Amino acid sequence: MTMIEIHADMREQRCGLVDLIKKRADVNVLDVALPIGDFSVGGGIIIERKTAKDFLGSIIDGRFHEQVLKMKLNYSKPVVILESDIYSTRSKFSLQALGGALAWMAAQGVNIIPAPGIEATAEIIYFMAKNAQVEMKDVPMRSKKPPVTEYNARFVLEGLPAVGPAQAQRLLEHFGSVQGVFTATAEELSMVSRIGKATAERMHQVISWKLG
Incomplete structure (x- = not known):
């Protein structure tokens, strides 16, 4: 059996997501302090997981743009998993503002993956790691630095x-x-x-x- 290695930021321990991923027999999850993102799974993929509440909060306090730009600068395949429905919160954000944020991420080359809950997020992270490390035979946890621009x-x-x-x-x-x-x-x-x-x-x- 080929073991899949996933680097998980230590802050993700609190929500139970890492424990769900660790239930897989072919997964080795390393708890580390990631400077960027929440999960690094190989193949130049970095994953930022955001609940609807956290996504809206990151827009308000300015973290959103900085996080996306750092992911794009350091990894070739940045991914944002949006967990739960960002349109069903009691936020005062307009549809135009939310749509604009999603469109901006897409324009930056960020893959946006919706997930209804934490269980679905665990499955997505697992299969992204499996595709990168087994199916695509691409093991490096961090992509090569982009050219200077x-x-x-x-x-x-x-x-x-x-x-x-x-x-x-x-x-x-x-x-x-x-x-x-x-x-x-x-x-x-x-x-x-x-x-x-x-x-x-x-x-x-x-x-x-x-x-x-």
């Missing part, structure tokens, strides 16, 4: 204080590269459109910070 460069810059997508784009256009931004002085950073002196100083402090 402008998207990657903007993603790095958005880690700086007060830098969002628009500011990252302006920084790249002004300095031409991430290296150019990182070697700039605070005064040079403040010359970029809509980057004030206080923000430039904070950015420079982060860039030049040293341990100890």
Whole structure:
């Protein structure tokens, strides 16, 4: 019997999902601290599981976009399992807002899989792992790093204080590269459109910070 290996983030232990997956005789579930996603099953697949309540909450607090972009940056096949019906909650979200969120995920190349409950989620994760590791003979738990692109460069810059997508784009256009931004002085950073002196100083402090 070929054993299937699934890496599960330790936070998933609380809901009982991991215990359901472990009932399979041909599965070895490793409880780890995944930096991205909830389950890594091989073949470049990373899975983020969201209940309807968590999905709506992640949109409100801003986690949603960041999680999706990190999955897309680090894995070739990001998947979001939406558990339970996002349209049947008592949320004040409009149909347009929910539809827009789903459409944005699809546009990012994220596979969206609906699941009526935790048992169905366990089955989906199991068969995704089996397909990746047995049927497709593809065992690696993490995909090869994607080629360096402008998207990657903007993603790095958005880690700086007060830098969002628009500011990252302006920084790249002004300095031409991430290296150019990182070697700039605070005064040079403040010359970029809509980057004030206080923000430039904070950015420079982060860039030049040293341990100890």
